[in-house]
Amino acid sequence: xxxxxxxxxxxxxxxxxxxxxxxxxxxxxxxxxxxxxxxxxxxxxxxxxxxxxxxxxxxxxxxxxxxxxxxxxxxxxxxxxxxxxxxxxxxxxxxxxxxxxxxxxxxxxxxxxxxxxxxxxxxxxxxxxxxxxxxxxxxxxxxxxxxxxxxxxxxxxxxxxxx
Numbered sequence: 614x615x616x617x618x619x620x621x622x623x624x625x626x627x628x629x630x631x632x633x634x635x636x637x638x639x640x641x642x643x644x645x646x647x648x649x650x651x652x653x654x655x656x657x658x659x660x661x662x663x664x665x666x667x668x669x670x671x672x673x674x675x676x677x678x679x680x681x682x683x684x685x686x687x688x689x690x691x692x693x694x695x696x697x698x699x700x701x702x703x704x705x706x707x708x709x710x711x712x713x714x715x716x717x718x719x720x721x722x723x724x725x726x727x728x729x730x731x732x733x734x735x736x737x738x739x740x741x742x743x744x745x746x747x748x749x750x751x752x753x754x755x756x757x758x759x760x761x762x763x764x765x766x767x768x769x770x771x772x773x774x775x776x
């Protein structure tokens with residue numbers, strides 16, 4: 614976090630390999646176990662003071678939420694007996710989705726609040742800052758749309774309470 618150029622590079626790389634991370638293959642079977650820790654670790658990348666870092670972080674979230682479903686399936690560990698150790702670990706980690714969504718939405722709403730207080734009531738003239746805000750806004754919209762479209766009822770209710 615103290616070296617934003619490195620963080621941005623890492624986020625760009627992670628964005629490009631999201632499908633490989635979430636797909637369980639014989640050559641890379643542990644990738645799914647890192648999804649939730651990566652989501653949580655990337656949260657500090659949402660920083661209004663650094664457009665590139667925020668943009669790269671939101672692009673990563675956009676890519677990951679296109680290929681995963683936000684469902685707490687931790688109870689499957691207790692109801693199924695055919696899960697591998699990796700599948701059990703992944704299922705147990707999904708219990709953290711709710712916490713992630715709450716933290717993510719808090720950051721997003723803080724950002725929206727700050728951006729809305731900075732904007733004058735007069736007609737907005739298109740500037741580079743407005744363009745950056747527009748890019749961030751469209752990425753947030755896509756991420757929230759993907760989350761809401763593919764989440765469990767519990768997580769959807771958490772989203773609705775936050776709004």
